[in-house]
Amino acid sequence: MKRILLAALLASASTPALAVTDAEVVKTYADIAEAGYSDSLATAKSLQAAVDALIAAPSVDSLEAAKAAWLAARVPYQQTEVFRFGNPIVDDWEGRVNAWPLDEGLIDYVDPSYGQSEENPLSTLNVIATPKLSIGGKEIDATTITPALIKDSLQEAEGIEANVASGYHAIEFLLWGQDLNGTGPGAGARPFTDYAAGADCTGGNCDRRAQYLKAATDLLVADLEEMAGNWAEGGAARQAVSEDPAKGVQAMLTGMGSLSYGEQAGERMKLGLMLNDPEEEHDCFSDNTHNSHYYDGLGVRNVYLGSYTRPDGSTVSGPSLSELVAAKDGALDTQLKAELDNSVAALEAIRTAVNGGMAYDQMLEAGNKQGEDLIMGAVNALVTQTASIERAVTTLGLSAIEFEGSDSLDNPDAVFQ
Amino acid sequence: MKPLLVSLCLAATFALPARADVAEAVQDHILPGYARFTEATRALADIDSCAGDTLRDGWNAAYDAWIGVAHLRLGPVEDDGRVLAIAFWPDPKGIGAKQTAAAFRKADPALLTPEQIAEQSVAFRGLTGMERLIYADTPPEGYACDLALALADDLARMAAEVEAGWRSGFAQALTHPGKDGRYHSEAEARQAMLTALVTGVEFNADTRIGRPLATFDIPRPERVESRLSGRTMRNIALSLAATRDLAQTLYAKDSLTDAAFAKAEAMVPRVDLAQVADPQQWLKAEILAQSIHAIRDAAMAEIAPALGTGIGFNAADGD
Numbered sequence: 001m002k003r004i005l006l007a008a009l010l011a012s013a014s015t016p017a018l019a020v021t022d023a024e025v026v027k028t029y030a031d032i033a034e035a036g037y038s039d040s041l042a043t044a045k046s047l048q049a050a051v052d053a054l055i056a057a058p059s060v061d062s063l064e065a066a067k068a069a070w071l072a073a074r075v076p077y078q079q080t081e082v083f084r085f086g087n088p089i090v091d092d093w094e095g096r097v098n099a100w101p102l103d104e105g106l107i108d109y110v111d112p113s114y115g116q117s118e119e120n121p122l123s124t125l126n127v128i129a130t131p132k133l134s135i136g137g138k139e140i141d142a143t144t145i146t147p148a149l150i151k152d153s154l155q156e157a158e159g160i161e162a163n164v165a166s167g168y169h170a171i172e173f174l175l176w177g178q179d180l181n182g183t184g185p186g187a188g189a190r191p192f193t194d195y196a197a198g199a200d201c202t203g204g205n206c207d208r209r210a211q212y213l214k215a216a217t218d219l220l221v222a223d224l225e226e227m228a229g230n231w232a233e234g235g236a237a238r239q240a241v242s243e244d245p246a247k248g249v250q251a252m253l254t255g256m257g258s259l260s261y262g263e264q265a266g267e268r269m270k271l272g273l274m275l276n277d278p279e280e281e282h283d284c285f286s287d288n289t290h291n292s293h294y295y296d297g298l299g300v301r302n303v304y305l306g307s308y309t310r311p312d313g314s315t316v317s318g319p320s321l322s323e324l325v326a327a328k329d330g331a332l333d334t335q336l337k338a339e340l341d342n343s344v345a346a347l348e349a350i351r352t353a354v355n356g357g358m359a360y361d362q363m364l365e366a367g368n369k370q371g372e373d374l375i376m377g378a379v380n381a382l383v384t385q386t387a388s389i390e391r392a393v394t395t396l397g398l399s400a401i402e403f404e405g406s407d408s409l410d411n412p413d414a415v416f417q
Numbered sequence: 418m419k420p421l422l423v424s425l426c427l428a429a430t431f432a433l434p435a436r437a438d439v440a441e442a443v444q445d446h447i448l449p450g451y452a453r454f455t456e457a458t459r460a461l462a463d464i465d466s467c468a469g470d471t472l473r474d475g476w477n478a479a480y481d482a483w484i485g486v487a488h489l490r491l492g493p494v495e496d497d498g499r500v501l502a503i504a505f506w507p508d509p510k511g512i513g514a515k516q517t518a519a520a521f522r523k524a525d526p527a528l529l530t531p532e533q534i535a536e537q538s539v540a541f542r543g544l545t546g547m548e549r550l551i552y553a554d555t556p557p558e559g560y561a562c563d564l565a566l567a568l569a570d571d572l573a574r575m576a577a578e579v580e581a582g583w584r585s586g587f588a589q590a591l592t593h594p595g596k597d598g599r600y601h602s603e604a605e606a607r608q609a610m611l612t613a614l615v616t617g618v619e620f621n622a623d624t625r626i627g628r629p630l631a632t633f634d635i636p637r638p639e640r641v642e643s644r645l646s647g648r649t650m651r652n653i654a655l656s657l658a659a660t661r662d663l664a665q666t667l668y669a670k671d672s673l674t675d676a677a678f679a680k681a682e683a684m685v686p687r688v689d690l691a692q693v694a695d696p697q698q699w700l701k702a703e704i705l706a707q708s709i710h711a712i713r714d715a716a717m718a719e720i721a722p723a724l725g726t727g728i729g730f731n732a733a734d735g736d
Contacts, residue, residue, distance in 0.1 A: 085734065101510070115515075117510065117511065118511050118514070118639070119509055119510075119511065119637075119639070119640065136634075136635060158635055159631055159632045159634075159635055161509075162509065162510070257730040257734070258730060258734035260730075261730045261731070261732070261734060262730065262731060262732050262733060262734025263734060266732050266734075270498065270501075271501065273498075274498035274501050274502070274538065274539040275512055275538045275539060275540050276537070276538045277512055277538065277540075279510075366536050366537060366538065367536060386730050387599070389730070390605075390608070390729050390730055391601070391605075394604065394605075394608075399608075399726060399727035
């Protein structure tokens with residue numbers, strides 16, 4: 001009897017020793033973030049080299065090579081989007097690299113059908129054609145287009161979010177041009193001669209277009225360098241989640257849930273479908289939206305499983321959130337893993353359909369039942385997994401029920417007197 | 418044996434109904450709210466002429482009823498894009514106006530059938546789609562009138578579907594949570610209610626006020642909600658009244674929260690967001706936004722602990 005009791009005691013004592021800790025799980029999370037932003041940086045540097053080559057010798061091939069480099073750069077970056085929500089350091093920075101949607105007429109020439117936005121007086125500014133700018137009543141010298149001009153004067157000019165001057169989507173527009181095919185097949189079709197010298201130049205101001213492309217790409221590299229550093233050993237973002245590992249775990253789940261539900265299922269997928277608007281797709285110039293959505297979804301699963309596969313095929317992995325949840329509620333862990341697999345599979349089904357010839361913007365067309373089913377399949381899978389993510393928050397005892405201090409309780413009424 | 422059985426029965430009797438908070442919110446706030454919305458949209462759909470003020474009056478009554486439930490971003494309203502279609506706003510890219518203009522160019526009568534209209538973009542339909550037609554410079558005639566009447570029918574259909582969805586299952590899922598339902602526990606149902614309350618309150622500050630407020634240097638009065646009909650401030654007043662009612666049903670002793678509501682509501686009549694370009698008005702609007710944030714803070718300090726729950730993921734999590 002005594003022996004059995006001892007064995008039982010040992011067995012129960014061994015459980016905590018085997019279980020993963022918050023700190024270990026958060027370390028895996030930060031390691032994946034560091035790897036993801038480092039890979040984003042490396043692929044952005046390849047894009048930078050391809051852009052330099054395009055500008056030095058514009059041709060069909062050098063333009064296609066730059067586009068291929070852009071598409072490759074999106075693969076690791078989209079998998080980092082899950083770090084955005086829950087990490088203020090990332091969220092405050094994210095708009096510089098991945099803001100969307102944009103009024104692209106701010107940057108370059110656009111088709112007459114584009115019109116003038118009622119909400120954005122700068123929506124047809126065309127910086128590339130305009131060396132002297134007037135923004136919000138201020139004269140701005142844009143004789144040379146520099147990273148500083150883009151960052152300090154153009155990005156979110158006049159406080160309007162649609163004035164996206166920097167980041168992946170500005171570069172995407174400069175490589176592909178507008179997609180004028182509506183919900184019909186085909187992506188943007190910018191000719192390489194938009195970067196040609198002298199009389200071969202199409203679209204006007206080819207030298208300034210090249211300047212803009214170069215400046216925006218250099219800026220992207222600099223911005224990614226900053227974020228990779230934030231997640232490196234001693235970096236501010238890594239420190240923020242490691243200081244209090246329980247808060248770090250909360251940030252992980254917040255990122256997973258917010259990206260799954262409000263952002264991806266809602267804002268990006270369902271809304272676009274319900275508007276039947278072909279421009280309501282994330283990578284609208286390149287028709288790469290299916291991949292963006294897929295890698296977003298994969299990133300959510302990466303965080304839960306504590307494993308990320310890098311572009312070179314190697315993996316970064318460690319103690320996982322999945323193990324942490326499983327220790328408290330095995331059934332919930334099993335269910336959430338299955339639901340994450342389902343959403344990745346549903347997003348993969350969209351990619352398969354695109355590779356089979358139906359572009360994402362075509363799926364948005366009113367009356368395209370098959371497209372609607374594909375998109376809603378992914379939306380529903382993302383919504384479903386959100387409920388389990390919410391349950392994981394509760395299971396781990398992380399519900400934020402404490403009062404969050406706010407200065408808004410001190411409320412100056414003087415103006416009303 | 419007998420006494421034991423009696424006490425078991427008693428326990429069962431007390432355990433069966435869900436906690437009063439969620440049940441009261443459903444019975445006294447949600448279902449009556451949707452009933453009013455169904456009623457008002459049915460009355461709107463019954464109007465068959467664009468002459469005079471009848472259509473505008475019916476539309477305003479329907480809009481009033483909608484604000485009474487617009488904060489409830491859960492359940493049947495989330496299916497088939499209904500919540501987006503009923504009142505699509507904000508529309509920063511002006512998609513609705515473009516799609517309305519495109520419909521006028523085609524003037525396709527086939528579009529006006531109930532089946533076709535239900536398939537159209539959410540920005541084109543609903544209360545905001547109708548507003549563009551009935552508050553245009555000239556009263557709607559011909560195709561514009563036919564379209565307005567068709568949109569009214571479409572609204573009534575959606576309202577009826579939402580109410581039916583609540584009555585035929587979703588109310589039960591909230592008040593009797595269980596492993597097979599949408600909500601597994603009373604705590605989850607309470608979290609859903611608190612999330613609706615807090616995000617509903619915040620929408621007033623962050624979006625209804627926040628969009629026109631923009632920055633002090635460049636305010637954006639043209640971005641107000643219901644600009645053409647001039648319902649802007651009425652929407653905020655009604656939304657605060659509706660969320661105040663929800664807060665009361667969730668937790669009757671919400672004196673801190675209720676006081677915060679009273680304070681904000683008293684400011685509303687003295688703010689005009691259409692005048693936000695005037696620095697004095699801008700400041701007043703900002704203070705109103707702050708006082709609305711104070712409602713959220715009070716609810717989190719008072720109602721959240723009373724319900725023993727926090728805020729869940731919600732549609733406003735995106736950017």
